[in-house]
Amino acid sequence: MSIDFSAPTPSPLSTQMKQLKHSVINQFEALDDPRVKREPKHKLVDLVTIAILAVLSGADNMVAITYGKAKQQWLETFLELPHGIPSHDTFSRVLALIDPTQLHECFNSWVEQITNQLEIKLINIDGKTARGSYDREKQLKALHTVSDWASEHHLVLAQQRVESKSNEITAIPVVLNLLDIQGAIITLDAMGTQRNIAAQILTVGGDYILALKGNQD
Known part of the structure; x- marks a missing residue:
């Protein structure tokens, strides 16, 4: 019996990461970036995604949100993180500038997508x-x-x-x-x-x- 090694079957974990990446980017990339018009060090979708995942994991302040430093290797499987995990000062400054109504709409769309999948x-x-x-x-x-x-x-x-x-x-x-x-x-x-x-x-x-x-x- 011959075995084809040219196209390995993706693991369930890698498939889930691709689905998570697609759903996050699809819903939160629509957010307007409130920062000054220059190339930011950290992508807005990365900041928002880490913050949401941190809060879902029990984080209740900006320092706790930087839990991503301990999960950076996992986060890099579906986020770009060109300069690693942002500092708590960066999270505090950027999240305070985001339009809360727009963030609420994006989050609701994301939850609705999850709801449909479940x-x-x-x-x-x-x-x-x-x-x-x-x-x-x-x-x-x-x-x-x-x-x-x-x-x-x-x-x-x-x-x-x-x-x-x-x-x-x-x-x-x-x-x-x-x-x-x-x-x-x-x-x-x-x-x-x-x-x-x-x-x-x-x-x-x-x-x-x-x-x-x-x-x-």
């Missing part, structure tokens, strides 16, 4: 108040958000802040619009059991499981 069919929508977000001295109310949550994969798919003078009813339609929910089942508590929300889900081809209170019909 074929998520059950999405829970719920509101949560961030612990410790209330600031008495600055008179800032606690941060309350509504999230699309894929419990099977332990993954937050989308999130929307609830404005201080509003409630979850106005935020739920926004998070629904952030995802392609065709063919998915959406679960909502009694707060989200509204005719217009149910109609919105059905209009785009989704279905729902709603919680009813005694005073709702």
